[in-house]
Amino acid sequence: xxxxxxxxxxxxxxxxxxxxxxxxxxxxxxxxxxxxxxxxxxxxxxxxxxxxxxxxxxxxxxxxxxxxxxxxxxxxxxxxxxxxxxxxxxxxxxxxxxxxxxxxxxxxxxxxxxxxxxxxxxxxxxxxxxxxxxxxxxxxxxxxxxxxxxxxxxxxxxxxxxxxxxxxxxxxxxxxxxxxxxxxxxxxxxxxxxxxxxxxxxxxxxxxxxxxxxxxxxxxxxxxxxxxxxxxxxxxxxxxxxxxxxxxxxxxxxxxxxxxxxxxxxxxxxxxxxxxxxxxxxxxxxxxxxxxxxxxxxxxxxxxxxxxxxxxxxxxxxxxxxxxxxxxxxxxxxxxxxxxxxxxxxxxxxxxxxxxxxxxxxxxxxxxxxxxxxxxxxxxxxxxxxxxxxxxxxxxxxxxxxxxxxxxxxxxxxxxxxxxxxxxxxxxxxxxxxxxxxxxxxxxxxxxxxxxxxxxxxxxxxxxxxxxxxxxxxxxxxxxxxxxxxxxxxxxxxxxxxxxxxxxxxxxxxxxxxxxxxxxxxxxxxxxxxxxxxxxxxxxxxxxxxxxxxxxxxxxxxxxxxxxxxxxxxxxxxxxxxxxxxxxxxxxxxxxxxxxxxxxxxxxxxxx
Numbered sequence: 001x002x003x004x005x006x007x008x009x010x011x012x013x014x015x016x017x018x019x020x021x022x023x024x025x026x027x028x029x030x031x032x033x034x035x036x037x038x039x040x041x042x043x044x045x046x047x048x049x050x051x052x053x054x055x056x057x058x059x060x061x062x063x064x065x066x067x068x069x070x071x072x073x074x075x076x077x078x079x080x081x082x083x084x085x086x087x088x089x090x091x092x093x094x095x096x097x098x099x100x101x102x103x104x105x106x107x108x109x110x111x112x113x114x115x116x117x118x119x120x121x122x123x124x125x126x127x128x129x130x131x132x133x134x135x136x137x138x139x140x141x142x143x144x145x146x147x148x149x150x151x152x153x154x155x156x157x158x159x160x161x162x163x164x165x166x167x168x169x170x171x172x173x174x175x176x177x178x179x180x181x182x183x184x185x186x187x188x189x190x191x192x193x194x195x196x197x198x199x200x201x202x203x204x205x206x207x208x209x210x211x212x213x214x215x216x217x218x219x220x221x222x223x224x225x226x227x228x229x230x231x232x233x234x235x236x237x238x239x240x241x242x243x244x245x246x247x248x249x250x251x252x253x254x255x256x257x258x259x260x261x262x263x264x265x266x267x268x269x270x271x272x273x274x275x276x277x278x279x280x281x282x283x284x285x286x287x288x289x290x291x292x293x294x295x296x297x298x299x300x301x302x303x304x305x306x307x308x309x310x311x312x313x314x315x316x317x318x319x320x321x322x323x324x325x326x327x328x329x330x331x332x333x334x335x336x337x338x339x340x341x342x343x344x345x346x347x348x349x350x351x352x353x354x355x356x357x358x359x360x361x362x363x364x365x366x367x368x369x370x371x372x373x374x375x376x377x378x379x380x381x382x383x384x385x386x387x388x389x390x391x392x393x394x395x396x397x398x399x400x401x402x403x404x405x406x407x408x409x410x411x412x413x414x415x416x417x418x419x420x421x422x423x424x425x426x427x428x429x430x431x432x433x434x435x436x437x438x439x440x441x442x443x444x445x446x447x448x449x450x451x452x453x454x455x456x457x458x459x460x461x462x463x464x465x466x467x468x469x470x471x472x473x474x475x476x477x478x479x480x481x482x483x484x485x486x487x488x489x490x491x492x493x494x495x496x497x498x499x500x501x502x503x504x505x506x507x508x509x510x511x512x513x514x515x516x517x518x519x520x521x522x523x524x525x526x527x528x529x530x531x532x533x534x535x536x537x538x539x540x541x542x543x544x545x546x547x548x549x550x551x552x553x554x555x556x557x558x559x560x561x562x563x564x565x566x567x568x569x570x571x572x573x574x575x576x577x578x579x580x581x582x583x584x585x586x587x588x589x590x591x592x593x594x595x596x597x598x599x600x601x602x603x604x605x606x607x608x
Contacts, residue, residue, distance in 0.1 A: 049081055049122055054097075056129030060172075061104040068100035069093060069127065081123065090115040090125055097127050103171040105134035107206040135169045138208040142181070143197075148190045148217030157181055158215070169209045174200070178213065185217050189250030191278070191286075192218030221251040224285035230292040231269070237352045238327030242266070243290070251276070251286055262355050263292065268321050270295040297322040308601045309504045309513040311338030323347075339513075342366025356387035370514050372525040373407035375496045388423075395422040399445075405496040408524035414495040416453045420445025428467075433577045435475060440464030448488070456488035459498060477537040481555075485529035499527030500557035502567065505601045507533055508553045510569025510588035512599065517557035528557035532564065539575070547575035551586070568592060569599075 052069050054062060075085050093113040101109045110130040117123050142158040149155075162177045163169070178195065185193035197214035225247055228239050242262035244255050256274050263272045271293035276286045303315040313336065320330040329348040335341070344364045351357035364379045379401035386394050397420050404413040421444055428437030446458040463481035470476055483500050503511035518528045533555020541547050551573060554566045571588035584603045590596040 049076055049079060050086065051122075051124050053124060053126045054129070055127070057101070057106075057131055061101060061106065061131070064100040064103065065097050065127065065129070068096040069125065081121070086123060087115065093125065093127060097129065101129070101131060105136075105168040105170060106131040107135050107202065108132040133207060135202060135206055135209050137163055137165055137167050137169055137211060138203075139210040140165060141210075141212045143214045144217060145196070145214060146190070146193075146217035147220045148185055148188065148193070151185075151188065151190075151217070153188060154181070154185055154215075154217070157184055161213075163211060169200070169202075171200075174211070181213075181215060185215065187253060189221050189252060190217040190219070191221045191251060192216075194218075219284050221281065221284045221286055223247050223249055223251055223255075224281065224287035226288045226290065228290045228292065231294050233294070233325050234268075234322060235325070235327055238350060239292075241350060241352045242355055245288055247285070256288070259290070263290075265355075266321075268295060268297070269293055305604065307505060307603060309506075310340060313337035313340075339370050340366065340368045351386075354387050356393060357385060359384050371512060372501060372514050372517070372527070373405055373496050375403060375405040377401055377403045377497055379403075391427045392425045393423070395424075396420075397422065397445075401495075401497070403495045403497055407496050407499075408520040408526045409522055410493070410520070410526065412493045414454050414493065416447055416455065416495060416498075417451040418445050418447045418453070419451075433582065434467055435469050436467060438464070438466040455494065457494070457498075458486045460484045473541040475539045475541075477539060477549075478535065480534040481531065482533075483531040487529070494527075494529060496527060500529070500531035501525070501527050502531065502533055502555045502557050505586075505603050508555045508567050508569050509535075509551065509571065509586055509601050510553070510590040510597070510599050511567060516555070516567050518559050528559045530559065530561065531555070531557045532566070537573070539573075545577045547577070547582075549573040549575065551588075553588070571598075 050071055052066070052071070054065050054069070057065060072085075072089065075082055075089065090113065094111050097111045097113070098109055101107075101111075109132050112128045114126050115123060116126065140161060140163055142161045144151075144154055144158055158181065161181070163174055178198065182193055182195065193215060195213060196216045197212055199210075199212040201210045201212070202208070223245050226240075226243055226245050228236070228243075231239060242259060244258045244262065246255075249255075256276070260272050260274050263269055269292045271291075273291040275289045275291070277289065278286055280287055297320060299317075299319045299321075301317045301319075303317065305313050307313065315333055315335040317331070317333045322328070323330050327350055329350075330346070331348070332343070332345040334343055342365055344362065344366075346360055346362040349359045351359070360381075360383050362379075362381045362383070364377065364381075366375075366377050368375045368377075379399060381397055381399040383395050383397040388394050399418045399420070400416070401418070402413070402415050405411075422441065423443075424439070424441040426437070426439035428434040428439070441461075441463055443461045444459070447453040448456040461483045463479075465477070465479040468476045468478075485494065485498065485500075487494065500517065501514035502508050502516035504513035504515075507513075508516060515525060517525045520526045533553070535551060535553045537549050537551035539547055539549035549572060550570075552568070552570045554568045556564065556566050558564050568591035569588045570591055571586060573584055573586040575585075576583045581604060584601075586601040586603075587598065588601060589598045
C-alpha cells in the first residue's frame with residue numbers, strides 16, 4: 001500500500017531581484033552575435049584517457065549502452081588508469097551491453113568487445129553490435145478488476161494501452177504505461193489500485209512477446225469531513241471558500257492541491273499543510289485536516305520602477321487582509337510618476353461562494369498630465385464580481401466620477417453616473433514566460449441625464465490578445481483593441497477619461513504615449529470617440545533567458561467611422577526573462593511619415 005505525505009506549501013515572499021544588472025548582464029549585443037556565429041558549436045573538453053566507442057545501434061538503445069559502459073568512479077584518478085580494473089571492466093562489457101539492449105527489444109544481439117591501447121596511457125574500449133531482429137508484441141491483454149472495472153476513464157485508458165500488437169517490445173514504454181494506468185486509478189479515488197498480474201512472456205526463439213496485465217482497483221475512496229485548524233481569527237465561512245474538497249465526492253489529490261493553492265494565493269498564510277488520514281477512514285471516507293499558519297495581516301510595501309509611458313514611478317501600498325476579523329480586505333496606494341499622481345483605496349468583501357467572487361468599493365483621486373491633456377479626477381465605484389469558471393470573471397459596476405480637464409484649448413468639467421457590465425477571460429500556461437494562451441475583455445457602460453450625468457452616452461470597449469507557439473522556438477503574439485462611443489448630444493463634451501487615444505508602449509510603438517487621435521483647430525490632439533488598434537509580433541527564444549522579436553503595430557483614435565487613418569510602426573525587440581518577469585526593450589520606427597522618427601520603448605513584466 002502506498003503512503004502519501006501531506007501536501008505542504010510555503011508562501012514566504014521571494015527576494016527582490018535588481019533589474020538593471022540583469023539587463024546589462026553579459027553584454028546583450030555580444031551574446032546575440034556569439035549565438036548567431038557559434039550557437040550550434042559543441043563545447044570543447046579535454047581528451048579522456050579512456051575512450052568508449054559503440055557501433056551498430058542508435059537512439060535510446062545507444063544511450064542505454066553508453067550508460068552501461070560508463071567508467072566506474074575511481075578507475076581514473078589524477079589522469080592515471082588502474083589497468084587491472086580496466087581489464088576486468090572490459091571483460092564484463094559484453095554482458096553489460098547485452099543487458100542494456102534487452103529493454104529495447106534486442107534479445108538476440110551479437111556483441112563483440114575489445115580493449116585497445118592506441119597510444120601509451122590511452123585506451124579504446126570498443127563495442128561492435130549486431131542487434132538482430134527485435135522482439136515484437138504478439139498479444140496484449142489489459143484487464144480491470146475491483147470497484148473501478150466499469151469506470152469509463154479507466155476502461156478507455158486500458159483499451160488505449162500504448163503498446164499494441166506488432167510494436168517492438170520497449171520495456172521503458174511498458175513501465176511508463178503501467179505507471180500511468182495505476183496513477184490514474186489512484187487519482188480517481190481508487191487509492192489501493194495495484195497490479196495483481198504483470199507478465200511479459202517471450203517465446204523461446206525470442207522473436208515475439210505476450211503481455212498480460214490485471215489491475216485491481218480496489219474500493220473507491222471518498223472525502224470525509226474537512227477540519228481547518230490554526231487560523232482562529234478568520235471566520236470559518238471565509239476559510240471554507242478556499243476549499244474545493246467536497247465530503248462524499250471521490251478522493252482526489254488534485255482537489256487537495258487546488259485547495260492548497262487557493263490558500264497560498266491569498267498571501268495570508270505562511271504555511272499550508274493538508275493531511276488525509278487514511279487510518280481513520282470509515283466506509284472508505286477519508287477525513288482531511290487543513291493546518292494553516294497565518295502571516296501578518298497588515299503590510300506596507302514601497303515600490304519603484306520605470307516605463308517609457310509613465311517615466312520614473314514610485315508607490316507606497318498599505319494592505320489589511322483581515323479587517324475586523326471578518327476576512328475583508330482594505331487596500332490603499334499612493335502612486336507618483338512624472339505624468340500620473342494619485343491615491344487609490346478599496347474595500348473588498350469576499351463571497352463565501354468561491355475565491356474569485358467578491359464585492360468591492362473603490363475610491364480614486366488622481367491627476368494625469370500627458371502631452372495631450374491634463375485631467376483631475378475623483379471617482380467612486382462599487383462593483384460585484386462573480387467567477388464564471390477558470391479564468392473567467394463577470395462584473396457589474398456603478399461608477400460616479402467628477403472630472404475637470406484641459407485638452408487642447410478646451411477647459412471643461414463633467415459629472416457622470418455610469419453603470420456598466422464587464423466580462424473577462426484569460427488562460428496562459430505561464431504568467432512569467434508564456435508560450436501559449438489568450439485573454440480578452442468586453443465592457444459596456446452608459447448613462448443619461450436622467451441619472452444626474454452631464455452627458456448621455458453609451459460606450460463599448462473590447463480588447464484581446466493571444467500567443468501561439470510555432471516551430472524553431474518561435475512564438476506569434478497578436479493583440480487587437482477597439483472602442484465605440486455614442487452620444488445623445490453630438491455637441492456635448494466627452495470627459496477626457498472616456499476619450500480614446502493611441503500611441504505608446506502598449507499601443508502603436510514608434511509614437512509617444514497618447515499622442516495619436518483627432519486634433520482641434522490648433523493642431524492639438526484632443527482624443528476621439530472611437531478606437532481601433534492591433535499588433536503582430538514574431539518572437540524567437542535564444543538560450544535559456546533571452547529572446548528577440550520583430551513587430552508591426554497599427555492604430556488610431558477617431559470620431560468618424562468613414563474617415564479612419566491608421567498610424568503604423570514597426571521594429572525589433574530584445575527580451576530578457578527573469579524570475580520577476582520579462583525586461584522588454586523595443587526599437588520602433590514610424591511608417592509612412594514624411595520625417596519618420598525612431599523611438600525606444602522599455603517595459604518590465606508580462607504584458608500581452
